[in-house]
Amino acid sequence: MVLALFPVAPTLAQEAGKEVAYRAFPLLGSKLAVWVIAQIHLNFAAFILGVPVFSVIIEIVGWRTKDPKYDWLAHEFVKLIISAFSITALLGGLLLFILVGFYPKLWSYMSGIFFPTFWMYGILFFLETFTVYLWYYGWEWLSGPKKWIHVSLGVLSNLFGTAILFVANAWVTFMVSPKGIDEAGNLQSLWQAIDNPTWMPINVHRLLANVVFGGIIAAAYAAYRFLSATTEEERARYDWMGYMGNFVAISAFLVLPFAGYYLGREIYAFNQTMGITMMGGFLSWLWIIQAILIGILFICSNYYLWLGMERIPGSERYRRYIPYLLMVLAFGFMVWATPRSMVVTLAESRAMGGTYHPILGFLGVMSAKNTAVNILILTTFLSFLLYRRANRLSTKSWAGTGMTVQWATFGIAASIVIFFGVYGYFVDSIVRIGFSVYQVLAVLGTIVLVMAIDIPMFRGAKSTGTIRWGKIAPRSQYVLILLAVTFTWLMGLMGFARAAIRQYWHIFGVMQDTSPEAGAPALGYAANVISGVTIVFWLLVMFIFWLASLGDRGKARAHEHAAPVVAGGVGDPE
Amino acid sequence: MRLPVVVRISVLGLAAMGVYTYYANSIPQIQLKPPQQLSLESGKVTNEQLVKAGEGIFHGKGTCEVCHRIGQPGSRAPDLAGVGARAAKRKTGLSGKAYIMEALLDPGAYVVEGFPNIMPKADKPPIGLNRSEVWAITAFLESLGGTVDVTLDDIPKTAGSGGAGGGSAQVVELKLPGDAQAGQAVFMGKGGCFACHKVGPAGTGTVGPDLSQIAKIQTPEYIMGKVLDPAAMGTVAGFPPHVMPQTFGQTLTAKEYVDLVSFLLTLKGGSAAPTTQGKK
Numbered sequence: 048m049v050l051a052l053f054p055v056a057p058t059l060a061q062e063a064g065k066e067v068a069y070r071a072f073p074l075l076g077s078k079l080a081v082w083v084i085a086q087i088h089l090n091f092a093a094f095i096l097g098v099p100v101f102s103v104i105i106e107i108v109g110w111r112t113k114d115p116k117y118d119w120l121a122h123e124f125v126k127l128i129i130s131a132f133s134i135t136a137l138l139g140g141l142l143l144f145i146l147v148g149f150y151p152k153l154w155s156y157m158s159g160i161f162f163p164t165f166w167m168y169g170i171l172f173f174l175e176t177f178t179v180y181l182w183y184y185g186w187e188w189l190s191g192p193k194k195w196i197h198v199s200l201g202v203l204s205n206l207f208g209t210a211i212l213f214v215a216n217a218w219v220t221f222m223v224s225p226k227g228i229d230e231a232g233n234l235q236s237l238w239q240a241i242d243n244p245t246w247m248p249i250n251v252h253r254l255l256a257n258v259v260f261g262g263i264i265a266a267a268y269a270a271y272r273f274l275s276a277t278t279e280e281e282r283a284r285y286d287w288m289g290y291m292g293n294f295v296a297i298s299a300f301l302v303l304p305f306a307g308y309y310l311g312r313e314i315y316a317f318n319q320t321m322g323i324t325m326m327g328g329f330l331s332w333l334w335i336i337q338a339i340l341i342g343i344l345f346i347c348s349n350y351y352l353w354l355g356m357e358r359i360p361g362s363e364r365y366r367r368y369i370p371y372l373l374m375v376l377a378f379g380f381m382v383w384a385t386p387r388s389m390v391v392t393l394a395e396s397r398a399m400g401g402t403y404h405p406i407l408g409f410l411g412v413m414s415a416k417n418t419a420v421n422i423l424i425l426t427t428f429l430s431f432l433l434y435r436r437a438n439r440l441s442t443k444s445w446a447g448t449g450m451t452v453q454w455a456t457f458g459i460a461a462s463i464v465i466f467f468g469v470y471g472y473f474v475d476s477i478v479r480i481g482f483s484v485y486q487v488l489a490v491l492g493t494i495v496l497v498m499a500i501d502i503p504m505f506r507g508a509k510s511t512g513t514i515r516w517g518k519i520a521p522r523s524q525y526v527l528i529l530l531a532v533t534f535t536w537l538m539g540l541m542g543f544a545r546a547a548i549r550q551y552w553h554i555f556g557v558m559q560d561t562s563p564e565a566g567a568p569a570l571g572y573a574a575n576v577i578s579g580v581t582i583v584f585w586l587l588v589m590f591i592f593w594l595a596s597l598g599d600r601g602k603a604r605a606h607e608h609a610a611p612v613v614a615g616g617v618g619d620p621e
Numbered sequence: 622m623r624l625p626v627v628v629r630i631s632v633l634g635l636a637a638m639g640v641y642t643y644y645a646n647s648i649p650q651i652q653l654k655p656p657q658q659l660s661l662e663s664g665k666v667t668n669e670q671l672v673k674a675g676e677g678i679f680h681g682k683g684t685c686e687v688c689h690r691i692g693q694p695g696s697r698a699p700d701l702a703g704v705g706a707r708a709a710k711r712k713t714g715l716s717g718k719a720y721i722m723e724a725l726l727d728p729g730a731y732v733v734e735g736f737p738n739i740m741p742k743a744d745k746p747p748i749g750l751n752r753s754e755v756w757a758i759t760a761f762l763e764s765l766g767g768t769v770d771v772t773l774d775d776i777p778k779t780a781g782s783g784g785a786g787g788g789s790a791q792v793v794e795l796k797l798p799g800d801a802q803a804g805q806a807v808f809m810g811k812g813g814c815f816a817c818h819k820v821g822p823a824g825t826g827t828v829g830p831d832l833s834q835i836a837k838i839q840t841p842e843y844i845m846g847k848v849l850d851p852a853a854m855g856t857v858a859g860f861p862p863h864v865m866p867q868t869f870g871q872t873l874t875a876k877e878y879v880d881l882v883s884f885l886l887t888l889k890g891g892s893a894a895p896t897t898q899g900k901k
Contacts, residue, residue: 230745274626319697319739320747323687329651336645475696525633532634536641551655556746559655561842567653574645578638585634589627 068152069562077149078564079576084145086542086580087587088138090260090535092215093253094588095128095135096208097261099179100254101295103201110194120291121201124265125183130591132176153553160227160234161218164241168214175207209254216249217241222554223545224317232557244317248310255306258299260534266292267531268592270524273517275596283517289527290355296530297348297431301424301494304341305487308417312480314548321555325548332570333544335386338416340537342380345423347530349376352434354523361511362437375426382419385410409472417483418468421490425460428494432501439508449504453497460493535584539577547573656682657855658843660830661753661773665860668760668769675761678754683743685758691765698740699733705767718771721762725755726780744781751781751839799876804884807877812869814881820888828864830857836886844885848878 072080102124109117146154158165182200189197220243227239234240269289276282315322326334353369356362385407409415432453443449467482474482547567549555559565624632659674666674679685688698708724709717712731723730728740743750743758750758752773759771808814817828835844847854851865866872873881 271626271630274630318741318747320684320687320741323697324684328687329653332648332651335648336641339644340641525630528630528633529637532637533641536638547653550653550747552747559746561655561840565655569650569652570648571646571650574642578642581638582635 068150070149070151072145072149076564077145077562080149081142081145082546082576083580083583084138084142086539086577087584088135088142089542090538090580090584091131091135091138091587092212093257093260093538094264095131095179095261096212097257097259098124098128098265099182099201099205099208099261100258101262103198103205105291106201107198110198116287120288122183122186123288124261124292125179125186126595127265127268127591128179128261129183130594131588132179134587134591136172136176150553153558156232156554156558157218157221160221160237160240163237164214164217168211171207171211171214175204175211178204178207212253212257213246213250216253217243217246219545220245220249223549224314225554225557228557244313245310248306248313252303252306252310255299255303256538259296259303260538262292262294262296262299263527263531263534264292264588266290266296266527268292268595270527271592272596273524274521276517279517286358286516286519289524293348293351293527293530296534297427300344300348301427302491304420304424305491308483308487318555321548324550325544329567330544330547331386333540333547335384336570336574337537337540337544338380338384340533340540341420342384342423343533344530344537345427346373346376346380347526347533349373349427349430351523351526351530352430354520354526356434356437357520358515358518359434359437359512360515361439362434365433365437368433372426372430376423379419379423379426382410382415383423385415412472414468414471414479414482417471417486418464421464421486422461424490425457425464425493428497429457432497435501436505436508438511438514439505440511441504441508443504446504449500453500456493456496460489463489532581532585535581536577539580540573543573543577658751658839659754659757659855660751660835660839660857661756665827665830671757671760672764672769674754675757675759675764678750678758679761682748682754683750683758684748688740698736701762701765703766705763705765705769708762708767717767718759718763718775721759722755722771722776722780725750725758726777749781752776752778753781755780799879799881799883801880801883801887803877804880804882807873807881808884811877812873812881817864829860832885832888834889836889841882841886845882848882848885 069077071077075083102121105117105124106121109115109119109121178200182197182204185197185200189200217240221240224244225240226243227234227236227241229235266289269285269292273282273285273289276285311322311326314325324330349372353366356365404411441449464486467486471479471482550567551560551565552558553560659678661671661674685701688695689701692700692702694700704721705717708720709715711720712723715723720731724740725743728742729738732738741748744752744755756771756773756776759776760769763769763771808820814832815826817826819826819831819833821833839847843854847865849870850867852863852867856862869878
């Protein structure tokens with residue numbers, strides 16, 4: 048990419064001193080160059096900002112319970128992001144050069160609005176890097192009585208990381224939903240430009256998505272180490288690490304659709320046309336692809352839990368439920384992936400007798416889709432609950448009542464979700480949108496209440512046998528890899544969606560893209576780019592994994608964070 | 622032979638991506654391109670052509686169809702069937718065309734009962750219809766059950782003043798290094814533009830649109846593109862397509878091209894003769 052720039056150097060030199068809006072990136076074109084670099088940068092940024100969120104929580108668990116395996120795990124997770132830090136910064140610098148060089152007019156306008164935040168970003172990035180490095184390299188130095196200082200560094204690095212995310216999100220979301228400027232585009236209020244309509248929804252969405260992404264990449268690393276392991280001990284250790292990474296990812300993933308609805312609602316509130324174009328216009332097929340990917344993620348996550356139950360003695364009593372869970376998941380998946388307001392050909396439209404299918408079209412509306420996703424979430428949570436109690440028998444006298452309340456809660460939540468799903472067909476869209484809130488509250492309430500009962504109910508429970516870590520079927524590790532690749536691809540797709548809803552605007556309604564590349568490409572082309580980006584990203588990640596594994600060779604025994612033995616020694620699957 | 626772990630997981634990853642990519646390539650492929658600007662300010666357009674142009678805007682650039690249907694009730698916005706007849710009765714003292722224009726340019730001024738106040742101003746970004754386009758769509762809406770009587774003079778001069786791009790971030794004056802006076806010479810000489818286009822008292826041609834106000838009604842990007850690749854920029858309604866030569870990119874030198882565009886950017890109506898004040 049850099050070499051391709053040399054032939055245009057004389058042209059660029061001739062342009063010096065002139066005001067230009069665009070320059071053409073050789074071979075690739077400027078749009079593709081920015082797209083590729085921005086997406087790879089975003090993937091790495093999500094990884095390095097997501098991993099510390101759960102690593103510090105795991106470290107705190109290890110610190111308070113004095114269980115060294117959690118401390119080892121937190122250290123192992125943070126180790127992965129250390130090598131990724133420099134590559135993230137490098138890609139960020141490259142993105143900046145491309146924007147300044149190939150979109151000078153856009154850059155000039157954006158810097159006119161956000162210049163004060165550039166300083167803030169630079170300072171925060173320095174503080175974040177400094178803190179994370181100190182957190183990682185000071186792991187042994189700040190152990191024992193100084194552990195609280197070490198944990199504080201972890202918390203601090205997360206505060207800085209979140210602040211960085213929020214600052215960068217202000218730039219990106221301003222381009223989608225500009226605010227704080229007058230009709231002529233002049234800045235009126237920097238704070239309003241930052242706090243634009245999609246800023247907070249994107250902050251929430253990305254924060255959660257980063258945790259999902261960080262967790263699943265860490266799980267993929269563990270899967271790779273599991274499959275490459277030469278000893279039972281190593282296999283057990285990385286089986287546990289993979290489980291923990293996946294647990295983190297799925298926990299955050301369950302909440303992600305709600306954050307997505309919040310974002311969607313704010314987009315509609317900002318500009319109805321943008322919202323409708325996004326969901327029913329030229330991007331309508333994109334949501335079908337998204338539904339398929341998310342369906343794969345739900346089914347794979349559940350499958351991983353079911354495979355994991357095979358290494359838990361006592362789980363046999365729950366296996367008979369798996370076919371039913373699978374049926375519910377499959378049905379929910381099919382409903383979610385059913386299209387309605389689609390761009391169709393004339394022939395297709397004639398064949399269906401309209402723009403949507405006369406019967407299946409009813410499953411394509413938001414009422415059905417909201418219901419499907421909430422049922423998918425409830426089912427996945429149920430799978431986790433069965434996994435969690437697979438080798439445990441409660442000894443509490445109130446266990447029977449507790450379980451009855453739990454099942455009743457599930458039943459009531461499912462009823463509420465289905466009731467509002469069906470009732471949604473009979474009310475106006477304005478009323479229907481409000482129903483999704485009740486559905487979400489029912490599901491979130493169930494998760495909170497069921498866990499609030501489950502934790503005390505199984506405290507001190509009788510064990511039916513210890514988990515045989517490392518004895519999971521190897522195909523489970525390929526499931527983790529598939530989850531990681533699918534999440535990465537999905538991130539690329541959502542990145543495309545966010546950019547494409549601006550249509551032919553750099554800054555929606557303020558600065559039109561007047562370059563020859565203006566507009567949004569078709570989904571097929573976007574998919575080709577997303578796959579290319581995903582391949583490059585994973586090649587770089589594999590290189591980082593390789594670097595991380597190099598560090599272990601010959602050092603593990605000397606290191607204070609030598610891996611703990613977990614095979615069969617972990618009674619609590621949490 | 623057992624394949625190395627890296628190979629196995631790579632094959633799995635590539636296969637998954639291959640499936641996703643194949644699926645995305647097998648569904649309808651729709652590209653989104655910026656809409657073309659419509660210019661009708663020459664006035665040489667019949668009502669039928671005007672209505673047809675307006676219908677195109679309704680389905681395309683205007684994005685009206687996103688919320689409005691014709692002959693089909695909707696929950697977001699009123700059904701527009703018969704609006705041409707209905708418009709005159711909506712607000713006391715407002716004629717049908719005046720009501721339609723108000724609905725386009727200041728939609729919040731009167732909201733039909735039972736519908737939310739969500740319609741954006743049609744002449745402001747992001748829709749950003751220009752004056753010609755507001756004229757055309759008004760004619761189209763009048764034609765839905767009524768009589769088309771709107772003229773260009775009925776459309777406020779300020780309509781579409783936000784331009785295609787909107788705020789100053791977009792409509793910053795283009796500072797071309799060209800010489801507008803030299804550009805006028807190209808227009809009248811080597812370019813031969815005057816043979817088809819009229820510019821104030823200069824030029825007599827009526828084969829192409831009158832360019833006397835072109836800088837006022839079109840963006841610099843449109844003008845530059847139109848000289849180099851006229852077919853790609855569309856044909857002004859009321860004029861025959863594919864008449865303007867596609868060869869100016871080859872026949873004009875870079876300086877002549879920049880001079881010509883600089884000259885065209887000075888044409889804002891007002892004064893009778895082209896001026897050279899636009900030399901930047």
